Amino acid sequence: MTAYAFLMPFLAVLAVFFFYAFGRAVYYSFSDFNLFNTPHLIGLKPYGDVLSDTNFRRALTNTLLYAVITTVLQTVFALLMAVVLNRRLRGLAFFRAAWYMPSITSSVVITLIFLWLFQRRGAANYLFSQLGAALPVVGAFLLLLVVIQAVQVAWERSRSLPARALDPALLVVSALLAGAVTAVLTVTGVLHVREAVPLDYQYFADRWVQVGGVQVISVPMLVIIAQNVFTTVPTLMLFFLAGLQGVPGALYEAAEIDGATPVQQFLNVTVPMLRPVTFYVVTVGLIGTLQMFDQVAIIGSAAPQNTIVTLAYYVYRNTFQNGVAPVNLASAAAILLALITLALVFVQRRFFVAPESGS
Amino acid sequence: MNPVTRLTLSLLALTLPTGALAQSVTVKINGYGGTDPAVVGDLINRFVKPALARDKINVVYEPIQGDYNKGLTTLLAAGNAGDVFYLPGETLDGFVATGKVLPLNGLVSSTPFIGSLNRTFTRKGKLYAVAKDFNTLSVVYNKDLFDEAGVAYPNAQDTWSTFAKKLTDVKSKLGSDYSGLCLPPSFDRFGAFAYAAGWTQFDAKGRTNLADPRFVSAFNYYTGLARNKVGVQPSELSKDWGGGCFQTGKVAVAIEGGWIVNFLKDNAPNLKYGTALLPRADATGKRGNFLYTVGWAINAGTRNRAAAVKVLNALTSAQAQEYVLSQGLAIPSRSALSSSAYFKRSDAGALNSKVIFDGSTDGNVRGFTFGPQGSDWSKPINDALAAVLSGQKSAADALRKAQSDMNAFQNR
Numbered sequence: 001m002t003a004y005a006f007l008m009p010f011l012a013v014l015a016v017f018f019f020y021a022f023g024r025a026v027y028y029s030f031s032d033f034n035l036f037n038t039p040h041l042i043g044l045k046p047y048g049d050v051l052s053d054t055n056f057r058r059a060l061t062n063t064l065l066y067a068v069i070t071t072v073l074q075t076v077f078a079l080l081m082a083v084v085l086n087r088r089l090r091g092l093a094f095f096r097a098a099w100y101m102p103s104i105t106s107s108v109v110i111t112l113i114f115l116w117l118f119q120r121r122g123a124a125n126y127l128f129s130q131l132g133a134a135l136p137v138v139g140a141f142l143l144l145l146v147v148i149q150a151v152q153v154a155w156e157r158s159r160s161l162p163a164r165a166l167d168p169a170l171l172v173v174s175a176l177l178a179g180a181v182t183a184v185l186t187v188t189g190v191l192h193v194r195e196a197v198p199l200d201y202q203y204f205a206d207r208w209v210q211v212g213g214v215q216v217i218s219v220p221m222l223v224i225i226a227q228n229v230f231t232t233v234p235t236l237m238l239f240f241l242a243g244l245q246g247v248p249g250a251l252y253e254a255a256e257i258d259g260a261t262p263v264q265q266f267l268n269v270t271v272p273m274l275r276p277v278t279f280y281v282v283t284v285g286l287i288g289t290l291q292m293f294d295q296v297a298i299i300g301s302a303a304p305q306n307t308i309v310t311l312a313y314y315v316y317r318n319t320f321q322n323g324v325a326p327v328n329l330a331s332a333a334a335i336l337l338a339l340i341t342l343a344l345v346f347v348q349r350r351f352f353v354a355p356e357s358g359s
Numbered sequence: 360m361n362p363v364t365r366l367t368l369s370l371l372a373l374t375l376p377t378g379a380l381a382q383s384v385t386v387k388i389n390g391y392g393g394t395d396p397a398v399v400g401d402l403i404n405r406f407v408k409p410a411l412a413r414d415k416i417n418v419v420y421e422p423i424q425g426d427y428n429k430g431l432t433t434l435l436a437a438g439n440a441g442d443v444f445y446l447p448g449e450t451l452d453g454f455v456a457t458g459k460v461l462p463l464n465g466l467v468s469s470t471p472f473i474g475s476l477n478r479t480f481t482r483k484g485k486l487y488a489v490a491k492d493f494n495t496l497s498v499v500y501n502k503d504l505f506d507e508a509g510v511a512y513p514n515a516q517d518t519w520s521t522f523a524k525k526l527t528d529v530k531s532k533l534g535s536d537y538s539g540l541c542l543p544p545s546f547d548r549f550g551a552f553a554y555a556a557g558w559t560q561f562d563a564k565g566r567t568n569l570a571d572p573r574f575v576s577a578f579n580y581y582t583g584l585a586r587n588k589v590g591v592q593p594s595e596l597s598k599d600w601g602g603g604c605f606q607t608g609k610v611a612v613a614i615e616g617g618w619i620v621n622f623l624k625d626n627a628p629n630l631k632y633g634t635a636l637l638p639r640a641d642a643t644g645k646r647g648n649f650l651y652t653v654g655w656a657i658n659a660g661t662r663n664r665a666a667a668v669k670v671l672n673a674l675t676s677a678q679a680q681e682y683v684l685s686q687g688l689a690i691p692s693r694s695a696l697s698s699s700a701y702f703k704r705s706d707a708g709a710l711n712s713k714v715i716f717d718g719s720t721d722g723n724v725r726g727f728t729f730g731p732q733g734s735d736w737s738k739p740i741n742d743a744l745a746a747v748l749s750g751q752k753s754a755a756d757a758l759r760k761a762q763s764d765m766n767a768f769q770n771r
Contacts, residue, residue, distance in 0.1 A: 035436045036457040054767055120594050200595075202749055206742060304742055321733055322428035323435075323453025 022338075029331035034324045046328040047336075056333060058306045059314040063337075065217050066310065067289040067344070070225050070232075075281050077233045082240030083270060103234035111298040114227045118203040125199040133196035137182060140191050144178035204303035218307035224295050232288070236281045243277035244270070283345055290341045311337040383415035384666045389431060389441035392424040398688055399674075405682065407673040416666045428453075435459045438660065442667040443674075446488040446656035448479045452731040454656075460487045461657040466668050471677070472692045473719055479726030480654045488654025489675050492689035494616035495648045495718030496551050497711065498522075498638070502631040504611045508532035513612065513635040519552075519580055522638035523589070529611045530589045541604035541613045542581065542590035544745035546737035547649065547727065548601065548614050553577040554647030554723040555640040561730060566769060569740070569762045576642065579754055582747040592748050606630070616651060617690055617715045620708045634711040636718060646722030652692070690715050732768065739764035 029046055031039035050056050085096055102110065117123045131138070152170045156163035163170060185191040203223050208215040247270065255265045271278075293312040309317075311333060318330035390399055399420045407418050421441060423430035428450045434440035435457055446454060454460050462485040463469070469477045469486055476490035498513045505512050508529040513522060526539030542548075550560075556573040568574070584590030593604040605613035606627045613619065614637065623630055637646045655674055657667045673679065680691035684701050690712055696702075702713040718724070729736040743761035746752040752760075 035432070036459065119597065121597050202594075205749060205751065206746060207751075304745070305738065320429045320432065321453060322450035323432055324456040325432070325453075 025331045025334055028328055029335050031328050033327045033331070035319075035327050036324055039328075042328075046332040050329050050332045050336065053329070055306065055309065056311075056314060059309045059311050059333075060336075060340075062217070062221060062309060063290060063292075063311045064340075066221060066225060066292060067286055069217075070228050070289045071282060071285040073225070073229045074232045074236055074285055075278065077229060078236035078281065079240050079271075079274070079278070081233060082237045082244055083266065085237070086241060086244045099237065100234045102231045105231070107231060107294050108298055110227060110231050111295045114223060115204070115299065115302060118223050120200055120202050121198070122203075124203070125201055128201075129196045129199045132199070133194045135194070137186055137191050137193060140185060141178050141182040144181050145174050148177050149174040204299070204307075206304045206307060208307075218303075220299070220303040220307045224292075224299070224308060227295060228289070228292070232285070236285065239277050239281055240274060243274045247273045279349070282348060286344050286348065287341060290337065290344070311340075383417055384663050385417040385419060386443060386663055386666050386670045387441035388418065388420045388670070389423055389434065389444035390420060391427050391445060392422040396420055396422045398683075402674060402679055402683070406676060406679040407670060410673040410676070411666075411669055414666070414669060416669060418670055432457075435658075440658050440660075442658050442661040442663050443670055444656055444658065445491065446480070446654045448650065448652040448654065448726045449728050449734070451480060451487060451654075451726075451728060452482070453733055455482055455487055456731065459659050461659040461661070461664070462487060463489065463657065463671075466657075467671060471695065472675075473694050475650055475719055475724050475726070476652055476654075476692050479650050479652055479728070488656040489671060490652045490654050490692035491675065492680075492683065492691050493650050493652035493719060494618065494690060495650060495715050495724070496548065496614050496616055496637060497714045497718060498612055498635040499605060499615055499619055499711070500612045500633050500635065501605070501608065501610070502633055504529060504533060504537065504608075508611075512633055513638070515636045517635070517638040518641050518644075519555075519638050520641055523580075523584060526584065526589050526612060527587075530587070533611075535588070536609060538591035538610045539589040539612060540584055540591070541593055541601040541610050542585060542748060543593055543601050543604075544741055544748050546740045546744075549577070549581050549740070549744055550725075550727075551614070551637055551647040551649055552581050552640070554649075554725055555637070555643065555645055556647070557640075557643050557645070557723065560725065560728075565730070567736070567765050569743075569758055569765060573642075575754075575758065577640070578743070578747075578758060582744065582754055585748045585750075590748075605632075617711055620687075620711050624708070632707055634707070634714045636714055636721060639722070643723075646718075648718045648722060648724045649727040650719060650724055651727045684712070687712070735768060736765075739768065 028039060030041050030043060031046075032042050033039035081099060085092065085099065089095065118125075149165075149170060152174060153163045153165055153167065156167075156170070182191065204220045207219040209217050209219070209222070251269050251273070252265055255269055260268065291312050292310050293316065296308050296310055296313040297316070299308060315330045315334045315337065318326050318333065388399065390396075403418050403420060411418070423434070427445065428447065431440060431444060431454070435454070440459070446460065464484075464486055467486075467489055469489060472490055473493075476493055477486060480486055480488040480490065498517075500513050502512065505525075509532065510525050510528045513525060517525070530537060530539045553574050556577040558571055558573040558577065561567055581590075585592075591604065591610060593600055596604050596607050596609065598604045598607070601613040601615045602619045602622045604610050605615070605619070606623065608627065608630060623632065637648060639646050655671045657664065657671060661667050675692070677693060677695070680693050680696060681699065683689050683691050684696060684699055687701075687708055697716060701709055702716065704710075739761040742764070743752075743757035746757045746760075747754050
């Protein structure tokens with residue numbers, strides 16, 4: 001009884017705000033409810049209307065692409081970052097804190113910063129403009145770097161010394177030499193920075209990545225993906241870091257004795273051992289991305305709506321209008337979103353990584 | 360006095376005010392947040408309370424912070440909205456469809472108010488609100504830039520072509536750092552030009568025709584101003600509206616309403632500006648304009664209908680409106696105010712107000728509204744404007760796509 005007493009507040013909240021609300025949404029999705037009338041059941045019509053709505057289809061495509069791309073990117077980056085931050089580095093605490101910062105910053109603030117970065121005369125366009133202006137100098141430096149490094153490596157090897165192509169010591173010397181030569185060429189006027197032509201690329205415009213004439217994903221959505229990866233990677237990284245603490249060091253020692261390279265160790269020890277964590281990270285990532293709303297809402301009219309509309313935003317837009325609203329369509333879309341989320345998690349669990357397989 | 364008598368008297372004293380309040384009626388008003396609570400509070404104290412003191416009507420103002428329309432929708436749906444509330448002209452249709460807005464025919468006299476404003480709030484012969492105040496669009500110009508370029512100021516005689524010539528001259532005289540006009544890619548500014556050409560928002564069947572030659576001519580004129588950077592989108596100057604664009608001092612003209620006056624006072628106090636009526640379309644010889652207006656409406660579900668009507672009348676009384684005008688707070692809606700002393704003042708703000716007031720009756724003036732399907736109606740037009748102004752599409756291609764999107768939207 002004591003256990004139930006403690007559970008009571010939670011169960012009450014769950015009953016009212018989840019089960020009751022879910023039941024109402026299901027009921028509304030089969031009705032003609034517009035927020036002000038008495039709902040009457042009209043069967044599957046709202047689902048038909050929603051599925052034939054081009055906005056819904058765009059929202060569905062946007063949501064699925066966004067969920068898949070973002071989840072893959074954030075999982076890969078989080079894993080790589082966790083592996084890096086799991087090493088003994090000088091100033092490790094600082095790096096961990098610094099990398100974690102985006103995660104604890106409000107998504108509203110981050111979205112506003114990204115809007116600022118990617119506006120027509122924003123920092124991104126400015127940096128690209130400057131890079132274009134400095135291209136002769138940067139290009140010359142890189143070219144010299146490659147040539148000098150190649151010469152050094154060839155010379156070392158001609159003396160039968162084991163020099164790798166990217167040998168760090170030789171690379172430092174190559175960089176110093178390339179820098180010095182570039183500086184001389186710039187000072188003598190052989191190389192010079194061009195006049196920067198301001199880049200006016202509009203990221204938040206009706207621009208699309210097209211495949212065979214079909215609009216696949218919009219540029220504004222790619223900016224949102226970059227932003228979301230930037231903010232969620234740190235949190236997911238923590239899960240991987242925790243998982244890495246549990247991987248026995250003996251496995252790496254054994255792999256090393258067997259002659260495994262660091263990449264082989266990563267692929268054959270780290271990745272399999274982290275499967276349960278990966279399953280969790282992918283599941284959380286999928287659910288989170290499928291329900292993405294805040295970034296779209298904040299960007300609002302700054303980008304054309306069909307470029308960034310997601311299912312969660314579609315539901316919101318159709319529920320909270322000015323006066324009467326097609327709440328039945330919004331409810332149908334919400335139910336479809338719930339079903340898609342369930343299906344994706346189920347498929348992910350069934351065919352990709354089951355938690356048991358890692359143990 | 361013995362304790363029992365003292366107790367009895369004390370209890371009597373406590374119950375007296377409660378008894379008095381029980382007979383009084385409280386009328387709740389919902390309106391915007393921001394500066395409105397101060398303004399409406401002032402109106403209530405100065406005009407409403409004295410007028411209704413004898414009727415024992417108590418008035419309270421409850422602002423809805425954030426998105427007003429969404430807030431009001433929620434309150435109306437939940438049955439908690441005020442007895443009287445602001446009803447914005449652009450969202451009128453959505454709220455009328457709820458059945459929660461009381462028709463005012465026979466309850467309130469609309470005669471003293473500007474006819475075009477009454478029409479904005481009328482649907483199928485029923486008046487749903489009385490305009491509280493309003494705004495129209497005007498040509499706001501930077502005097503220094505015109506003086507420096509040696510070009511005559513815009514004026515009421517300008518047509519589209521003379522207006523464009525002035526802007527082009529200013530631009531060519533002042534060079535690449537300057538532009539002629541702020542051109543937001545948005546129906547809420549461009550639409551006035553389409554109305555000037557004689558275009559109508561909806562036909563008899565409620566459909567919108569963007570292939571109408573009158574719409575196309577306005578579209579070509581508006582987007583054509585972007586050629587050679589005579590017109591510049593606010594976003595190109597890292598601004599999000601025409602006023603912000605104008606405030607930079609790099610653009611000669613903005614098409615904005617009276618709201619720009621206080622904005623400039625706060626953000627560009629040294630910018631010398633003048634105001635003119637919008638130019639006339641060459642083909643029709645008429646101006647177009649929007650009426651941006653908010654009305655006072657009454658909740659159909661109110662239990663204090665008579666009191667709410669009295670409050671509405673007091674809020675829109677001649678004295679209250681004269682006060683609002685004289686304070687430079689807004690342009691009120693009574694036609695008689697055209698002879699107000701305020702409009703004879705010579706400061707830039709009062710001159711702007713006069714042009715805004717005159718704009719409400721000059722030419723093809725329409726209420727700023729999106730029709731029954733809400734604000735998404737303007738999206739295809741806005742997208743087309745953005746695509747052409749930023750050089751991504753030709754006008755013909757953009758309009759073709761806009762019409763197809765509009766058809767899809769209206770078929771929903």
